Amino acid sequence: MSMIEWSRKANKDSLILFVHGLKGDIDTWSSSKNVSFPQLLLAEPEIEELFDVACFNYFTTFTSMYCATKSIWRKFLGSSNKLAKNLPVQEISELLIGEMDVNLSGYKQIILITHSMGGLIAKDCILKKIKDGSASQITGYISLAVPHSGAMIATIPSLISDNAQLVDLGLLSETTDALNRDWGKCTTLPISKYIYGSYDQYVNKRSAIPIHCDRTNTLAVDEDHSSICKPMNNTTTVFNAVKKFVLEINSISYPNLVVSEFVDDSQYDNEYFVLKMILADIHSDITMHAKEYYYNAELARNIFTSDHDRGILNSLYRNVRSIYQEEYEHHIAHDDTPDMFIYRVHNRISAEDKKSLDSVLRNLDLIHKKGMLHQLANKNNKDIVWSSDTCLDALNDLKRGA
Numbered sequence: 001m002s003m004i005e006w007s008r009k010a011n012k013d014s015l016i017l018f019v020h021g022l023k024g025d026i027d028t029w030s031s032s033k034n035v036s037f038p039q040l041l042l043a044e045p046e047i048e049e050l051f052d053v054a055c056f057n058y059f060t061t062f063t064s065m066y067c068a069t070k071s072i073w074r075k076f077l078g079s080s081n082k083l084a085k086n087l088p089v090q091e092i093s094e095l096l097i098g099e100m101d102v103n104l105s106g107y108k109q110i111i112l113i114t115h116s117m118g119g120l121i122a123k124d125c126i127l128k129k130i131k132d133g134s135a136s137q138i139t140g141y142i143s144l145a146v147p148h149s150g151a152m153i154a155t156i157p158s159l160i161s162d163n164a165q166l167v168d169l170g171l172l173s174e175t176t177d178a179l180n181r182d183w184g185k186c187t188t189l190p191i192s193k194y195i196y197g198s199y200d201q202y203v204n205k206r207s208a209i210p211i212h213c214d215r216t217n218t219l220a221v222d223e224d225h226s227s228i229c230k231p232m233n234n235t236t237t238v239f240n241a242v243k244k245f246v247l248e249i250n251s252i253s254y255p256n257l258v259v260s261e262f263v264d265d266s267q268y269d270n271e272y273f274v275l276k277m278i279l280a281d282i283h284s285d286i287t288m289h290a291k292e293y294y295y296n297a298e299l300a301r302n303i304f305t306s307d308h309d310r311g312i313l314n315s316l317y318r319n320v321r322s323i324y325q326e327e328y329e330h331h332i333a334h335d336d337t338p339d340m341f342i343y344r345v346h347n348r349i350s351a352e353d354k355k356s357l358d359s360v361l362r363n364l365d366l367i368h369k370k371g372m373l374h375q376l377a378n379k380n381n382k383d384i385v386w387s388s389d390t391c392l393d394a395l396n397d398l399k400r401g402a
Helices: 037-042 045-050 072-076 089-102 117-131 152-160 164-169 174-185 237-253 272-279 284-303 307-334 338-351 366-376 392-400
Strands: 004-008 014-019 030-032 051-056 109-115 138-144 191-197 218-221
Touching: 004 037, 014 037, 014 117, 037 045, 037 051, 037 237, 045 051, 045 237, 089 117, 089 164, 109 117, 109 237, 117 138, 117 164, 117 174, 138 237, 164 174, 191 237, 218 237, 272 284, 272 392, 284 338, 284 366, 307 338, 307 366, 338 366
Parallel strands: 014 051, 014 109, 109 138, 138 191, 191 218
Antiparallel strands: 004 051
């Protein structure tokens, strides 16, 4: 049985996924029988046009086990009812990853809206997917009253209970400490926003706002730990803040970027990356393709201009350059032709597109990433060339038209 409960499934490209906290369920997001956070978002035309909406539901309670009074013999003698129990944060995140990989794999973008312990589950999920190279599907993380440093209310019960979730939620628990360390060191995180309730008696501001968080990505609202995830209507501050963040994340990480056809054959004839190809005697058709790649990469660079985008692009440029360097060494060692060399580099970029070159910039196409190589070559030096015989004097002469 799937752990995903749908508020609307219309096969959109993007999904908003709610993740509840300790002792929560689908009702976590409902202020009344007829009003819920997912329904309020879907009532907004801008959200309804772009997103499907669902909730991830997992078992959680204060007690350590559910259905403990059921006969143990029934379990061993073939009952189809599983014995539910409180799983630790790291195991619930594995269940969330499984749902994403199996039931949500068709979405190009997922924005996670999390409450309380659900935010820790989502963080662990994101970090694991970054580690295995599959995190680019998750473009946004919205934290509602999440105890990033633990919660005092969970500390005392955890001392006398074997509830794994209470242990994970304890102040400065091993789980929250490890998550904070890994989160702070990671450079490819999704766009993250943090909202806390000024009247929250369970998760204070110090825990709800991580140390590494920039103030521009935080917000205080006039709510407590429960009401922060149960807006009564679309006029509440918390609702409008989440709506704003969702649309902001969508505009940054999923812009209107398409591959454009390059039509001006001579536009880049005097650029260094083309001159290096001419000196290396690269075939004219390959040179023309390189111009098109370069053109699309320039279009992408004009769109992804925020500090967040530049950080991601800088990482991609380093990876593209690393691929070039490895193939250049192979080229020198095996004395390949320049045409074969550039083919091998382009082929490697294609092969690495969903590995080292993957990113949260979902619309950054393979063509744009190939063009990044030629952007790096567009300098008057020998940093990136296609022939070991290329010399700077010849390059300068060609640049001057000599």
